[in-house]
Amino acid sequence: MTALLEVKDLTKAFGTVKAVDGIHFTIAEGHCVALLGPNGAGKTTTIRMIAGLLKQTSGQMVFKGAGNRGEHRELIGYLPQTPSFHNWMTGFEFVVYAGQLCGLTSAEAKKSAKELVERVGIAGAAKRRIGSYSGGMKQRLGLAQALVHRPKLLVMDEPVSALDPIGRREVLDLLRELKRETTVLFSTHVLHDAEALCDDVIIIREGKVALQGAIETIRDERRKPIINLQLENDESSRQWLALFIQTIRDEKRLANQLSLFETAEQHEGAASFAVKDVDAARQLLIGEMARNQIKISKLEVGHSSLEDLFMKVVGE
Amino acid sequence: MKGAANTSNKLDPTSFMTSSFIRYLVMVQKELLEQARSYKLLWVPLVFVLLGIMQPVSTYYMPVILEHAGSLPEGTVIDIPMPLGAEVLAQTLQQFGTLGMLVLVLACMGTVSGERLSGVSAIILVKPISASAYISSKWTSMLLLAWGSLAAGYLASWYYTGLLIGETPIVQAYESMLVYGLWLSAVMTITLLFSTWLRSSAAAAFAALGGALMLTLLASLFPKQLGWTPGALSGFAYQLAAAGTPDSSTLSAAVVVTIVCMLGSISLAALQLRKSLAAE
Numbered sequence A: 001m002t003a004l005l006e007v008k009d010l011t012k013a014f015g016t017v018k019a020v021d022g023i024h025f026t027i028a029e030g031h032c033v034a035l036l037g038p039n040g041a042g043k044t045t046t047i048r049m050i051a052g053l054l055k056q057t058s059g060q061m062v063f064k065g066a067g068n069r070g071e072h073r074e075l076i077g078y079l080p081q082t083p084s085f086h087n088w089m090t091g092f093e094f095v096v097y098a099g100q101l102c103g104l105t106s107a108e109a110k111k112s113a114k115e116l117v118e119r120v121g122i123a124g125a126a127k128r129r130i131g132s133y134s135g136g137m138k139q140r141l142g143l144a145q146a147l148v149h150r151p152k153l154l155v156m157d158e159p160v161s162a163l164d165p166i167g168r169r170e171v172l173d174l175l176r177e178l179k180r181e182t183t184v185l186f187s188t189h190v191l192h193d194a195e196a197l198c199d200d201v202i203i204i205r206e207g208k209v210a211l212q213g214a215i216e217t218i219r220d221e222r223r224k225p226i227i228n229l230q231l232e233n234d235e236s237s238r239q240w241l242a243l244f245i246q247t248i249r250d251e252k253r254l255a256n257q258l259s260l261f262e263t264a265e266q267h268e269g270a271a272s273f274a275v276k277d278v279d280a281a282r283q284l285l286i287g288e289m290a291r292n293q294i295k296i297s298k299l300e301v302g303h304s305s306l307e308d309l310f311m312k313v314v315g316e
Numbered sequence B: 001m002k003g004a005a006n007t008s009n010k011l012d013p014t015s016f017m018t019s020s021f022i023r024y025l026v027m028v029q030k031e032l033l034e035q036a037r038s039y040k041l042l043w044v045p046l047v048f049v050l051l052g053i054m055q056p057v058s059t060y061y062m063p064v065i066l067e068h069a070g071s072l073p074e075g076t077v078i079d080i081p082m083p084l085g086a087e088v089l090a091q092t093l094q095q096f097g098t099l100g101m102l103v104l105v106l107a108c109m110g111t112v113s114g115e116r117l118s119g120v121s122a123i124i125l126v127k128p129i130s131a132s133a134y135i136s137s138k139w140t141s142m143l144l145l146a147w148g149s150l151a152a153g154y155l156a157s158w159y160y161t162g163l164l165i166g167e168t169p170i171v172q173a174y175e176s177m178l179v180y181g182l183w184l185s186a187v188m189t190i191t192l193l194f195s196t197w198l199r200s201s202a203a204a205a206f207a208a209l210g211g212a213l214m215l216t217l218l219a220s221l222f223p224k225q226l227g228w229t230p231g232a233l234s235g236f237a238y239q240l241a242a243a244g245t246p247d248s249s250t251l252s253a254a255v256v257v258t259i260v261c262m263l264g265s266i267s268l269a270a271l272q273l274r275k276s277l278a279a280e
């Protein structure tokens, strides 16, 4: 497994604001990588630097196979967050034009364009002016023009955020196919999309990498047993729950290693506890509740999802 | 273009140059197609042709028009001396200098800033093309439009002047057209520079027209000191058209200076484009 792209300490400052602050990661050849983060995390800034549209303040990007002119743009296919085109061209013409700009001959570009408009599903509209395209069609056209020269690395900024649920699923299916042929890096703020598609995930927050690695590994390593508890919404139950959670937190503050609970969170009449030993913790909870005559409506044992982890990493 | 030969590069420099030249041609082709699709290729030359025809025709019919204006007392004899054909040609060039230039600048003001504003440039400039090829392709297509319109309009004017007023030797017209074309090219180049520099197309047009006006004004205010500047070119062109004989050494100085300034401006525009990409 070789690294196609190594990003080292990449930083971009706009004035005094550091939009990207010393990001460090590698993209392995053939992998699909998601750049995950909330709004304003620095995803677009990072991607624009990789695409060469933005000059970094400091740091380096090393592309495998880039010529010694530092010309890595030939290796990249780029789809911006909201792509716009020459609206007076037809979709087909634009893909051909993009291909020719990447060094294809007119015949090669036409051949490639023909296949691609078919593949991304705009063949029917390929002869129409782009000005008449819907947002979803533009997204597909953007994908086609990014792929026309068979790039080594496909870089996309929120490729599915602007699409309706059906368009979203179609484009995700398309990406699933594409990732078998090329290395893919895309940004998203939806964990679900990353999970559905990617091998690796890089979670960024306020311009820094908060967590990165293979999704599988993260899921396994960070998996914790969880107990979800729901009570009936009466005064005494609520009071008890608040008190109980307070006790747990106090214990934690005192660094009591014997505590069965790692974290406890309360939302209205419900709470979720991350625990070390499920059985013991369950026993203790039920015992406490029975003694205080608390009205349980639901008690559920499960595992923390990646979503919980994401929320935790991003929300901290 | 030989500059690349001395780079110690593993890539074959000639093949790199040709491939980059081909991409430049592709972009020129795209620019021309855009001009055609937006009908600029039609209406800009049309404006020049109309201006070119109007000058001799209105000169020819001026007495008739005045007669019908009706504000003159009965029996007034109107006696306007008919100008020479050469003078009419010079007047035509002056028409091109106002309305014609305005139309040209308006047609080209958004050439770079418009693409940046709409965001297309984000998709185009990530392709492996150089900023100078991008700018040069714009420049080439703008100059083609300017020269084509000028030639069409001037030819029409020459023809109708010959028909209605008096023949002028075509060489005289031809020389003045070359000089005037160079002036229009300079204005197009300024427009391109400002279109790259400024975010708004309207501001680019305003700055370009203002710049052109300044250059002409300065050269006409100080003809002795500033006769070698680009702003003097239009004056030389009028002189040439009206069968005058301008000082040939000043004229050639102005031509050389203008060409150098234009090359400088395109390089500056390319540099600016590269820099603004980095800063955005």
Ligand SMILES: Nc1ncnc2c1ncn2[C@@H]1O[C@H](COP(=O)(O)OP(=O)(O)OP(=O)(O)O)[C@@H](O)[C@H]1O
Residues within 6 Å of the ligand: A014, A017, A018, A019, A037, A038, A039, A040, A041, A042, A043, A044, A045, A046, A189, B280
């Ligand atoms: N040109 C700019 N000038 C100043 N600040 C900028 C500029 N571009 C981005 N920023 C700032 O950098 C930070 C990161 O922005 P960025 O667009 O990379 O976020 P993002 O992760 O793509 O967010 P979103 O999910 O909303 O697209 C933001 O705080 C933003 O305000």
Ligand SMILES: [Mg+2]
Residues within 6 Å of the ligand: A043, A044, A045, A081, A157, A158
């Ligand atoms: Mg973004």
